[in-house]
Amino acid sequence: MSPNLVIVGTVALDDVTTPFGTVNRALGGSAFYGAIAASYWTSVGIVAVVGEDYPETGLNLLASRGIDARGLERSSEKTFAWTGEYSYDLNTAITRDTRLNCLLSFDPKVALHYPRPETLFLANVDPEIQGRILDQLSDRPRLVALDTMNYWIESKKEALLKVLRRTDLLTINESEARMLTGEFNLVRAADAIRKMGPKIIVLKKGEHGALVFYEGGIFASPAMPLEVVKDPTGAGDSFAGGLLGYLTRHAKLSPEFLRQAAIVGSTMASFCVSDFGVAGTKELTMDQISRRTGEFLDLTAFPRIDIGDRRL
């Protein structure tokens, strides 16, 4: 059986230091975080590469979440490894080291393993690779979602613009949106991105939540204020995984489902940051998730303000 949501991205081993601790060779990567968050909502397949040193625990974890790993290639090189550090300002990661290793020769074969995904999430990889993946598929997925980063905006803008024309939904952070469009104002930046292709722009603002721009509206999803935030690594990928998992499950892109999907994304991100690596997202119950989405409703709901025709 073919999974409904296919995520192409990285699987990594992360060394992360935050003010609350250090983890070494933690299971990570954009596709890994995204797939785990999405797996609560729909069937998920992963397309990525790992090295000969990748531990069984990573494969077992994917299996325990029912994630289809037929698209996970095994290379004879080492696994992609990222070393990062967060200071007390947990918003910005300082990259200490990046060893691309097996990622350098990564040539993902989506169509081979999953010829007809409903939703395809092209997580942050080279936009030329993202474009080639779309070329492989004879049937265009119902929803093509894409993530990118400042590095590609600077170094491969033409390739990025080309793949954006074939994209329905873009996840991007504030500074990347500004860099991509040359617009400082985020409303204008979203308008400019819409003209590049994607009709839905999900602007990620870290601890300030996310803004979803769609045809005819904007939705502001807050981040949950948490008393314990240990490690923000993977929060954006967990957000995207939850969002796209929910959208795939319901197969609808109405404003109502988009809004709920953003809250589901924020919910998964809130679990992610509460612990190191995927410790916060790997074994949740639907009860825990349901309680957290209810907390988001509590966080944002207010009674309509009836001003009447009072004049002072």
Added chain:
Amino acid sequence: MSPNLVIVGTVALDDVTTPFGTVNRALGGSAFYGAIAASYWTSVGIVAVVGEDYPETGLNLLASRGIDARGLERSSEKTFAWTGEYSYDLNTAITRDTRLNCLLSFDPKVALHYPRPETLFLANVDPEIQGRILDQLSDRPRLVALDTMNYWIESKKEALLKVLRRTDLLTINESEARMLTGEFNLVRAADAIRKMGPKIIVLKKGEHGALVFYEGGIFASPAMPLEVVKDPTGAGDSFAGGLLGYLTRHAKLSPEFLRQAAIVGSTMASFCVSDFGVAGTKELTMDQISRRTGEFLDLTAFPRIDIGDRRL
């Protein structure tokens, strides 16, 4: 007739430069911005000082908004003058010059003009002065709200802690909250501030909105994403004015009214930033305001997420 809401703070003449223009000797100051925003919701009195150079237009504007200016002293010195600049990042003002002028000898006499305010807003002035104002009043106002800034947290912390013990509601920005408590995490910082006195903490996050912490809950009010933001000066004061004006009008501090009041504050702030000085807030209709509060509902509302008992 005595006004229900009394605001003690500054009335200033501001020279402001943003990427979208420059204004000179613009009508400003915390009490000025706050009073105008509040005047749509309740009767407002202002306690501040201006110099001999203060223009008639400022007084006329207060009068046109029905603001009681009996508490506005006239000094023989010059008016407090602030010169500031915003770069493309409209979040942070760079102060180029501050001439305190008549503010140096400001000794506000609240009780003299307004002996029994329902709500007293002690905007950002020296905490020793804030304390003396509370001493003047024989009847404690129903609601005492306070604003402060990093300067006072650093230089007069003892006086600030003393007046905080007599405060019900504190408006404070993120970095000030962290500085005041030594807690980086905002949920913990709010808890720590609650132990200092104020039961309601309004955490101002600029373009990211505000978080209201109250006994038993948190409310996240977003900022309205606007296509045109010209000048953020006074946004925080307009927010506080709208919030306190609404709370004073309804004389209730239930979670529902607090939430609505935060949205009213965000509404007034959104009008404020859309133009220079008070141009965006000085002559609104209740229709415009009502439409904007409706837009905040559109921005944040989502249907309850029914997860059911599905297990993957």
